[in-house]
Amino acid sequence: MQEAELTAATRIEAGRSYGFFTDTTVCIGCKACEVACKNWNGVGVDGLEWSGNSYDNTGDLGAQTWRHVAFVEQNKALWHGQTQRWLMMSDVCKHCTRAGCFDACPTGAIIRTEFDTIVVQSDVCNGCGYCVMACPYGVIELDLGGSGLAQKCTLCYDRLRGGLEPACAKACPTDSIQFGPLDALVERAVDRTVALRHQGIEDAYLWGLDEHQAGGLNAFFLLVDEPEVYNLPRSGTDPADFVAESAWRTTVAALLLGLFTILNFLRAGHDA
Amino acid sequence: MPNDHQPPTLGDYPTYYDKPALKSGHWRWLIIGYFWAGGMAGGSYLLAMIAHLFGDEADRPIARWGRYIAVVMGAVVSPVLLIWDLGKPSRFYNMLRIFKPRSPMSVGTWGLLTFSFFSGMSAFLQAARDGLLRPFGPLARLGKTLPFIPFESIGAFFGLFMSGYTGVLLSNATVPLWAKSYKTKGATFLSSALATASAAITLLMALTDNETPRAIRRLHHVQRGAMIVEGALIAHEVHHLGPLRGYLLRGKVAPHFYSALLCGLVLPLLMRSPRSRAGRILKALLTLVGGFLYRTSAVMGGHASAEDPQAIFYHSDPRRD
Numbered sequence: 114m115q116e117a118e119l120t121a122a123t124r125i126e127a128g129r130s131y132g133f134f135t136d137t138t139v140c141i142g143c144k145a146c147e148v149a150c151k152n153w154n155g156v157g158v159d160g161l162e163w164s165g166n167s168y169d170n171t172g173d174l175g176a177q178t179w180r181h182v183a184f185v186e187q188n189k190a191l192w193h194g195q196t197q198r199w200l201m202m203s204d205v206c207k208h209c210t211r212a213g214c215f216d217a218c219p220t221g222a223i224i225r226t227e228f229d230t231i232v233v234q235s236d237v238c239n240g241c242g243y244c245v246m247a248c249p250y251g252v253i254e255l256d257l258g259g260s261g262l263a264q265k266c267t268l269c270y271d272r273l274r275g276g277l278e279p280a281c282a283k284a285c286p287t288d289s290i291q292f293g294p295l296d297a298l299v300e301r302a303v304d305r306t307v308a309l310r311h312q313g314i315e316d317a318y319l320w321g322l323d324e325h326q327a328g329g330l331n332a333f334f335l336l337v338d339e340p341e342v343y344n345l346p347r348s349g350t351d352p353a354d355f356v357a358e359s360a361w362r363t364t365v366a367a368l369l370l371g372l373f374t375i376l377n378f379l380r381a382g383h384d385a
Numbered sequence: 386m387p388n389d390h391q392p393p394t395l396g397d398y399p400t401y402y403d404k405p406a407l408k409s410g411h412w413r414w415l416i417i418g419y420f421w422a423g424g425m426a427g428g429s430y431l432l433a434m435i436a437h438l439f440g441d442e443a444d445r446p447i448a449r450w451g452r453y454i455a456v457v458m459g460a461v462v463s464p465v466l467l468i469w470d471l472g473k474p475s476r477f478y479n480m481l482r483i484f485k486p487r488s489p490m491s492v493g494t495w496g497l498l499t500f501s502f503f504s505g506m507s508a509f510l511q512a513a514r515d516g517l518l519r520p521f522g523p524l525a526r527l528g529k530t531l532p533f534i535p536f537e538s539i540g541a542f543f544g545l546f547m548s549g550y551t552g553v554l555l556s557n558a559t560v561p562l563w564a565k566s567y568k569t570k571g572a573t574f575l576s577s578a579l580a581t582a583s584a585a586i587t588l589l590m591a592l593t594d595n596e597t598p599r600a601i602r603r604l605h606h607v608q609r610g611a612m613i614v615e616g617a618l619i620a621h622e623v624h625h626l627g628p629l630r631g632y633l634l635r636g637k638v639a640p641h642f643y644s645a646l647l648c649g650l651v652l653p654l655l656m657r658s659p660r661s662r663a664g665r666i667l668k669a670l671l672t673l674v675g676g677f678l679y680r681t682s683a684v685m686g687g688h689a690s691a692e693d694p695q696a697i698f699y700h701s702d703p704r705r706d
Contacts, residue, residue: 166402219491220479240472246558251407261472344401346701352557363571367545378439
């Protein structure tokens with residue numbers, strides 16, 4: 114028996130798609146996910162500074178931060194006469210279906226695993242940094258202060274292979290972070306959204322399942338405000354989808370400029 | 386549910402404490418230098434091949450200096466800059482594990498490698514003919530007997546590749562300013578590379594007193610044509626950027642952009658074809674500096690747009706399509 118069957122009610126098998134459903138409405142901002150992630154994956158401290166941005170002293174996802182809890186304090190007209198609320202959301206790598214980092218990587222260091230997750234092989238990555246500029250969500254980053262290599266969430270690849278659910282999901286005390294097979298997660302997330310709307314939280318919606326979010330994301334979120342409020346864009350592209358057009362246009366331009374240069378040399382030229 | 390109807394204007398999106406929503410790249414002087422040197426190398430190689438194949442006796446200096454610039458900038462300076470930039474220089478050869486058409490970085494690595502071979506061959510043959518290889522006896526004799534054409538007729542295509550692919554590399558990213566010009570950036574970099582290559586060959590011809598009036602005139606015409614195309618493409622890109630053009634025209638990148646236009650396009654075009662050698666040297670230097678500044682503004686403008694969450698929220702808002 115796998116441990117994941119006890120802690121996440123799922124059996125982890127190669128060949129199925131796994132992901133995270135992060136239900137931000139039950140996040141309490143305890144940052145247990147951040148701690149569990151750092152602890153299990155051995156990623157280091159990346160600054161202990163008071164940001165002044167609510168309780169968010171972590172800042173953002175990066176080479177050394179693979180889970181990041183965002184805190185948004187709001188004063189505005191809300192449902193049932195409420196005027197104040199505190200949004201909390203544990204952000205993570207989205208493990209895109211059309212992953213920009215995966216396509217951009219020139220060494221093959223970034224792979225799609227048997228669990229349909231995206232992982233950087235640190236012994237193959239050579240630190241070129243092109244993946245950083247191809248990520249639509251600002252997740253992957255070069256560890257410039259350390260290894261110099263690209264680093265990000267692995268969706269606990271090693272734990273999945275050992276039949277354990279990812280550290281952050283296991284540590285989450287409110288099940289705001291849920292791990293499981295993607296199809297089951299989506300079903301659960303849709304039910305939860307419908308239930309919330311039924312309870313009067315009409316702003317509840319799922320972010321990350323649409324095609325225009327990099328082909329659909331394995332890590333998706335239940336949000337109650339505009340995506341930008343959580344620092345998420347309204348759509349995400351895989352830049353590699355534009356390479357073919359970019360390349361043929363450049364080729365045409367190259368041939369025209371080459372032809373122009375040849376013509377210059379063919380001109381009967383005693384004009385100097 | 387999020388608001389599905391009215392997209393805000395640039396600057397009016399809600400943000401998360403104004404923190405970036407993208408990670409900006411680490412590309413600085415090494416990569417900007419590579420875009421400049423690699424483009425110049427490719428253009429020089431193309432000019433050398435065309436001058437050799439389609440020109441006559443008076444165009445010889447173009448072929449000679451074109452070959453030398455191509456090998457120094459393409460096969461020496463470019464790889465050094467790129468490998469230096471890697472966080473793990475010792476692992477640069479991991480690039481050679483695979484060939485991946487969807488990754489401009491992978492295609493570019495193989496293109497640069499192939500170009501290095503061809504530019505090395507051409508320079509070897511040229512050096513043998515120039516008598517520089519005399520100490521190496523048999524090697525010099527081999528270099529003198531091998532013809533240029535078989536190498537250069539193929540290598541010229543890799544020269545064009547070197548000049549243009551960096552535009553594809555740059556614009557196929559999620560960085561708003563770059564992504565917005567993915568259709569034209571290759572052509573812009575190409576025309577700029579042809580202009581800097583013409584300038585570099587003109588400069589070396591002038592400095593070594595190895596020039597003919599015909600060769601000077603040819604390069605002047607090529608450079609003028611390339612700069613007119615480049616100027617038109619830059620104008621189109623700036624227009625196409627819409628409100629995002631602010632990251633180029635205002636702020637800390639603006640001085641680079643405007644001086645790139647001044648040094649790289651306006652002044653060289655106004656100088657036309659200088660009669661004095663000093664004038665030709667000045668024009669060539671201005672063009673070279675302008676080409677470097679243009680790449681600086683393109684790269685750093687992209688970083689500025691990646692660091693501002695407004696830019697990516699605006700750029701990636703499907704309500705505006």
